[in-house]
Amino acid sequence: MLEVEGLTVAYGKHVALNDVSLSVGQGEMVAILGANGAGKSSLLGAISARVAARAGQITYRGRALAGVPQHRLVEMGIAIVPEGRGIFPAMSVAENLALGAFPDRARGDAAAQRMEVFDLFPKLAERRDQIAGTMSGGEQQMVAIGRALMSAPDLLLLDEPSLGLAPVVTQGVFCALERIRATGLTVLIVEQNARATLALADRAYLIEAGRIIGSGRAEELRNDPAVVRAFLGGASAGTS
């Protein structure tokens, strides 16, 4: 469904992503694991046309994405929950969700989509008139994910949905991801929380200093001693 070939992203002289290749199949949940500054957000940024790629090719459903502007991607079925969530903080939860259904592709069954989102996050139904910016971090993350789902995406990109959330709240977010996953939606997730992510994903890529240093099936990576040392050792504090 999504193929990335030899992607390089650089900010001035600093190369944040170096010759990265990966693929995500239809219905798969694929994780990108890496430490701070590894280049995870740059990768999602390049896929969602938020940052410019210096080299490489990104193909979605056989179509090259080079030159496709950010706002067109949503119409093509790619929804992103970026780092920092990208919600509309000054607007109500209901308005955020309504905006999520802005693309033509979502307009037909926005009502049904909203029911699904409320089913997934009952809190959003309770708080539909609250101004999103006044909500807690976890609630705002729900708004961001719910908003992305409103566009009826085929591919969901998530950038560290657990960032800055308390353990219990993180658990709630991963529960929701598990349910989203069960609907068969294709997901590419970037995380530092390796344990919880590997429990959910089909496959994962390990990224370090802008390069892919390993990849494999999630259950294999879970038991790989090198991975356990690098990603699951001390890093598990605060999760599961």
Next chain:
Amino acid sequence: MIMTTLILGLVLGGTYALLALGLTLQYGIARIMNLAYGELTLAAAFVLVALFSGLGLSPLAAIVLIAPAGYGVGWLLYTVMMRPLVRRSGASGRLEVDSILATFGLLFVVQGVLLVIFGANLTSISYLDRGVSVLGVSVALNRLIAFGICVVVGGGLALAMTRTRWGLTMRAVALTPGSAPLVGIDVNRVARQGFALGTALAATGGASIAMYQTFSATDGVIFTMKALIIVIMGGVGNVTGALIAGLALGLVETFVATAIDPGLTLAATFAIFLVVLLWRPQGLFGRG
């Protein structure tokens, strides 16, 4: 006495509100502080006079032509003049400064053209200039018509902004432009629409002013200034805020002119402006 002030104040405030609506859309949605706003207003006023005196077209019919023409002019101005500035500024805050400089230049270009074509004399038309009694107060019919235009256009816009999908996307771009592409909104297109619609409102405002007021080619800066004060009082990009603040300013000016001294209206306007700026810099009603 109080009734007279109230009704005349509301009628004057209606025009102010209409003027401010366009500026608040341009600044709030397209993020362009248009210093040539008053000149565009004046240009429409002159066009109305020309259509009325030259072709004998009724002012109401003329407005129906002038408003879409204003939209077209705004669309062109944005595409030719503003778009390069927008592209160059990217995510930085340069657009605000660049647009102020660019439209400051535009101000003199438009003013020069108006002076050449229409001269520096005071201009006015005589159209339905007879008094009508409103709750015992005599108001000129042309002013009432101008007020009616404001109520219809302003009210319609306020409803559209708060109740429709179109308004939702306009407000989304005004409030959080960075998030808009994430839901598939083409920010550039919306910004161009906002700027063009703002120009259409400037034109409608100018044309309705020409129905009852005397004006000259150098009056533009006063329109810009009053509209700007109302925009800041009502909250940038806030349509309902601009409507209320515009009506309030009309009331205050009329009250000061009748109860204290007509020479103090401008001073009163600025006094309110300063109080708002010091006490609530985000405007009385916050951002749209």
